[in-house]
Amino acid sequence: MAGSSCVDMDPDVALRLFEEGATLVLLGVPQGTELGIDCKSWQVGPRFRGVKMIPPGLHFLHFCSVNSPSCGGEIGPKSGLFLTLKPREILLAHWDPKEEDLDFSASKNDEEVNRIRSTLRELDPYLGPYPYEVMRKWVSLTDQISQELAVNLQPLSGRVCAFSDIIPELQLRHTKDRAEQPRNDTACQSMREGLDRLPKMKQREGTELRFSDIPKKTYPPGASPAEITRCSMDLSYSLETVLEQNYPDQPLNLLGELQFAFVCFLVGNVYEGFEHWKCLLALLCRSEDAMRKRKELYLGLITVLYHQLGEVPPDFFVDIVSQSNFLTSTLQDFFQFATGPGVDSTLRKKAEKFKAHLTKKFCWDFDADLDDCAPVVVELPEGVTVD
Template sequence: MRRHFMEMDPDLARSLFEEGATLVLLEVPEGTEFGIDYNTWQVGPRFRGIKMIPPGIHFLHYSSHSIHGSGEETGPRTGIFLCLKPRDILLARWSKTEEELKFCDSEAEEEIERIRSSLQDLDRFLGPYPYDTLRKWVSLTDRVTEDTVRKLQPLNNKICSFAEVVPELAMRHTKDRLEQNLTPYDTECHSMQEGLARLPKMKQKEGTELRFSEIPKQTYPVGATPSQITQCSMDLSYALQVLLDRYYKQDPQQILGELQFAFVCFLIGNVYDSFEHWKRLLNLMCRSEDAMQKHSTLYTSLITVLYHQLGEIPPDFFVDIVSKENFLTVTLQEFFLFATNPAVDNNLRKRATKFKAHLTKKFKWNFEADPEDCAPVIVELPEGCDGE
């Protein structure tokens, strides 16, 4: 970590030392994988935290480390978004039993003030924030606000790469399992299917789930005619507007903060469900033709967000293993088709054309083939509708 401090401009280093935030992390076991934003290290024996952190949104993440007779083992990654202000000091201690960081609450204010007064003595145990990666981090999170974090982060503030699950029903006794038609544990198992049948149904532990916006399942308004249903299935603007009205009515641009939040949770937090939400949200936005005319500024900003996100992922990452179809090229193909419509704002049209050329040159993606989604769309009519 020291090399970043030595290479930093002296005036900037002084400013960050005086105004930057500090994370004091006590009793973190040696060997723990620890990181902030785009940086990851293995904790050494003298580690006590990070100093000179620029104020703003940051993502702290860590994985426990253990050594067994057969070798070393690294646990699942746990992360938390932090909203740091100038000269903030956050204090956390490592819990050996739960193998995680426990942040001190407001009752620890007296201890935090003691740390603040003796910060110079603690300085040699603190690693400086690696400023050379800050620009990249900001480009991935410039739309994420404190409000975004408060709305989307789990209630327990922990973002885990593997979901914490609990049985839907307690079933502490054999009779409880029999009532649910589950095979008792002590019965011989003859097949994998039989083994799976013995397992209770699980659900994600309450308070641990990411609280993403719910993407509407119905893409058309109540009482829509068959032709309207077909139109709303091809152009998802109605469904997008429902989502914006429900979650981002005051400022539709804030949906880009959710898009960035989901991307970071996947890219750095290793949460696959976040990637799935990112794909669904992006698909909704890219297939909304009328919305591009109504929210041209939003879509111009979307291009900037995608430009930075796609720069972080290998070009073949989005290829489906089964179909060999690149999800992103199919999705963006529709976006470029709609965004270059003469009815769209001129600035958006120009930006979309440049972005398309950039992706074609960098990734060798082909956006010219007819998208499969242009084929006739088969939709289910509302109950009671005869199609006439």
């Protein structure tokens, strides 16, 4: 395990982690495999047997298998799993070369775990210490994610994968089934026709992240035109629906889901996590009425965003096609609502301070004329009507 060390760690902290920290014993991981925990990764060396001195709590173990040098040494897609470790816990896994995955079933065998525990001193030189220098960052990115929430959000398969595992919607297991399908012998006349001929695919059951569903309709059933307009400008109805359906007793868990989605993208390379993060953020930032009612949720949101935005370059959110910045337009709405009438003074002050911080750090302009985003009125020629 290249790059592992206890350099600059306080001796008292090192001793406490040595005595109270958890241990991951990972046997048979091929040399060259890219393996990491939380915000740091390494290439596995020939002596690697696992990671020691891991602070108790939530962690994300991730890895990429690597082809042998004779096959080009290419790195595969990243996989990972969230683990909640207890003090002095030993978690044992064996590398499965067929699945290119870690098999943790041995951890259920008390006899084998006890055998490992009794030989831990001999194993110690082969265990890399937890990269304590990333601990503060990791906690700041995940402090709202409970063990229960992580279990509920990660796939039933237990693996967070960078690439979706997709299969055909229509399973043609026999030659006869395939023979009965329409033939595609003729040339396609258009790209659309070509795409339509491709088999319809779906994500393999059990491999999908289990994020909250965000309502496509932003207004209640039977809403009047005025209500539809209001609920389209203020997304509080949609936000309250999400909270009621998913976190009726623990609304701050929505911030945990926001963190979970961000970590899946930032560390796990899961693009779906980024898309869900954007959707959740837009929902939270554009819910004016909710800001007046849910002070703690929005105070927490500012803290979560402060740490998340410290991990990305300033131009990350810019659409290279339109040159528009998703985040500035979303936060512009947030800052406008957060300084509106009826908002708690503590939240207003924290929002103003956060706005000043982002303006200074990223040079983003949150005071651009909002009229630039207003609908454009188009004059139609005389006699022309729109149905």
